[in-house]
Amino acid sequence: MNSEIVTIIGSSYFEAISTLLEKLDKHEKRSSSGFQVGYYESGFAASICILAVVALESYVMRSRYINKANGPDLNRLAVPEYLKGVYPDFPLHEETKEIFVVRDLLAHNHLWEIQLGLEEGVGMKEKNAIRKSSGA
Numbered sequence: 001m002n003s004e005i006v007t008i009i010g011s012s013y014f015e016a017i018s019t020l021l022e023k024l025d026k027h028e029k030r031s032s033s034g035f036q037v038g039y040y041e042s043g044f045a046a047s048i049c050i051l052a053v054v055a056l057e058s059y060v061m062r063s064r065y066i067n068k069a070n071g072p073d074l075n076r077l078a079v080p081e082y083l084k085g086v087y088p089d090f091p092l093h094e095e096t097k098e099i100f101v102v103r104d105l106l107a108h109n110h111l112w113e114i115q116l117g118l119e120e121g122v123g124m125k126e127k128n129a130i131r132k133s134s135g136a
Contacts, residue, residue, distance in 0.1 A: 027044075067086070079100065
């Protein structure tokens with residue numbers, strides 16, 4: 001009897017993600033203005049986001065391979081569009097697009113310039129946020 005196994009690296013990320021979540025949860029939280037958290041929280045949260053999206057990409061690549069997706073119809077589509085094409089009733093299409101925007105911001109160092117103002121009784125409040133490309 002012959003059998004075929006299609007493995008992906010993405011399945012091995014879940015233990016690392018769980019470990020990062022546990023460490024983040026155990027870390028003493030500092031009070032925050034709502035716009036900024038500490039160095040520790042930022043690094044762990046960004047790492048968790050990136051690993052989770054890369055894990056999803058890995059599973060989608062496995063799906064493309066198993067389903068023999070090829071040609072411009074499915075193989076070249078971005079993950080959110082691929083999922084929508086394969087699963088037309090997929091209810092989280094917009095959310096999936098958003099997680100890839102966040103991944104791109106984190107992984108490709110897109111910069112945000114945020115202008116804050118101090119408002120009495122409220123604390124820091126956003127006045128304006130502008131996305132700037134890193135040039136990469």
